[in-house]
Amino acid sequence: MKKGLLSILFGTALVLGACGGGDDGGTDNGDSAGDNGEGATETAGAEEIYQNNCASCHGGDLSGGAGPDLTAVGADYSKDDIVDIIQNGKGGMPPQDVAEEDAQTLASWLAEKK
Ligand code: HEC
Numbered sequence: 001m002k003k004g005l006l007s008i009l010f011g012t013a014l015v016l017g018a019c020g021g022g023d024d025g026g027t028d029n030g031d032s033a034g035d036n037g038e039g040a041t042e043t044a045g046a047e048e049i050y051q052n053n054c055a056s057c058h059g060g061d062l063s064g065g066a067g068p069d070l071t072a073v074g075a076d077y078s079k080d081d082i083v084d085i086i087q088n089g090k091g092g093m094p095p096q097d098v099a100e101e102d103a104q105t106l107a108s109w110l111a112e113k114k
Pocket of ligand 1: 050053054055056057058066067068069070073076077082085086090091092093094096098106110
């Protein structure tokens with residue numbers, strides 16, 4: 001009885017081990033999908049950066065929250081001003097850890113909001 005159970009368990013482990021080692025060949029896919037967004041409109045990228053870094057304080061639709069409404073921010077600030085605010089913060093807003101390139105993309109998008 002006991003021996004039989006052990007051999008079943010052992011047999012199962014062997015089968016699982018054999019299967020687990022068998023699918024190494026399939027790990028090389030998915031690379032081609034990572035390259036999108038580059039040629040797409042700048043706006044899509046900027047909005048995504050905004051949603052990831054700013055929406056928690058400025059609202060998902062720029063209408064404000066913990067931070068001020070940004071729907072007409074371009075009327076008050078140039079692109080360079082906005083890059084500066086992103087990188088250095090302003091008043092109650094802490095500096096945001098956004099890559100230089102992303103800050104530029106985001107700022108030019110926001111500077112068009114007038
Ligand atoms: C932790 C909350 C928070 C986050 C995250 C945040 N902000 Fe702010 N933001 C603020 C606050 C608060 C102010 C008001 C600062 C002040 O004038 O005292 C502000 C002000 C601003 C202003 C100036 C607006 C005005 O009318 O004076 C801009 C532009 C701005 N934020 C852009 C951004 C961008 C772009 C991001 C994302 C990269 C971002 N903020 C992320 C809280 C935040």
